[in-house]
Amino acid sequence: MDANPSATASRPANEVLVVQGLTVSFGERTVLDALDLTLQAGSTTALIGPSGAGKSTLLSAILGLLRADAGSITICGEAMQAGNSAATARIRREHIGMVFQDGYLIDELTPVKNIIVPALVAGVPAADAEERARAILAELGLTVQERATSSFSGGERQRIAIARALINSPQLLIADEPTGSLDPANRDRVMDTLVALPQQLGCAILLVTHDPMVAQRAGRIMALTDGKLAATVHQSGQAAGR
Numbered sequence: 001m002d003a004n005p006s007a008t009a010s011r012p013a014n015e016v017l018v019v020q021g022l023t024v025s026f027g028e029r030t031v032l033d034a035l036d037l038t039l040q041a042g043s044t045t046a047l048i049g050p051s052g053a054g055k056s057t058l059l060s061a062i063l064g065l066l067r068a069d070a071g072s073i074t075i076c077g078e079a080m081q082a083g084n085s086a087a088t089a090r091i092r093r094e095h096i097g098m099v100f101q102d103g104y105l106i107d108e109l110t111p112v113k114n115i116i117v118p119a120l121v122a123g124v125p126a127a128d129a130e131e132r133a134r135a136i137l138a139e140l141g142l143t144v145q146e147r148a149t150s151s152f153s154g155g156e157r158q159r160i161a162i163a164r165a166l167i168n169s170p171q172l173l174i175a176d177e178p179t180g181s182l183d184p185a186n187r188d189r190v191m192d193t194l195v196a197l198p199q200q201l202g203c204a205i206l207l208v209t210h211d212p213m214v215a216q217r218a219g220r221i222m223a224l225t226d227g228k229l230a231a232t233v234h235q236s237g238q239a240a241g242r
């Protein structure tokens with residue numbers, strides 16, 4: 001017998017997201033056209049493209065919120081099926097963290113109470129979740145007092161939103177215009193925090209942005225046009241790679 005059991009392993013351990021042949025059409029219009037994308041652990045990828053190119057459509061498909069016409073999405077070795085099934089919800093909960101433009105924090109709660117919400121949903125005891133929330137805030141360099149989240153600055157709030165996205169230790173962090181509502185100083189601070197995470201935590205980041213300054217901070221930039229992704233070239237002249 002020369003069969004090597006390890007050769008049957010289903011995926012390279014460092015592949016967090018594998019999108020293959022993803023096709024999504026709305027009526028006559030094919031928005032995603034046999035699109036491929038692979039994200040490795042420890043990487044940051046910026047997704048750019050003109051308005052209407054299909055960036056949100058791609059994120060929705062990755063999150064299992066939209067049924068594709070063809071293709072497959074695999075997250076940490078698990079097939080993501082669109083729909084409201086318990087399996088889809090579990091994959092999302094266990095593997096994915098989301099950061100949105102406006103944070104979607106609950107103003108009246110303290111940062112720690114905001115951050116622990118996804119952990120409580122996942123069944124983590126409140127005391128354990130709070131301890132972890134404080135540890136993440138410390139890792140992100142944010143000292144927070146026990147006051148309402150509404151009293152924090154935009155940049156601080158966005159870092160609180162990042163902490164909330166990290167509470168369940170996701171392997172895939174999706175950030176949809178995370179700096180869209182921030183001034184340049186806060187934008188840079190939030191990006192400092194985000195781009196450090198793949199090295200600190202081993203996760204992969206997929207970052208959707210219209211801001212070239214933000215995209216430049218990623219290890220690679222993928223442009224979505226005509227339903228396909230293509231690597232663009234960093235200002236330094238280095239190819240961003242696939």
Ligand SMILES: Nc1ncnc2c1ncn2[C@@H]1O[C@H](COP(=O)(O)OP(=O)(O)OP(=O)(O)O)[C@@H](O)[C@H]1O
Pocket residue numbers: 026031049050051052053054055056057058
């Ligand atoms: N449910 C839907 N039904 C019909 N058309 C849709 C639907 N969802 C999206 N579209 C269309 O698909 C195209 C891609 O939309 P999408 O929101 O993915 O673009 P985007 O790149 O995220 O744009 P933006 O940068 O403006 O957010 C657009 O033309 C949009 O109108």
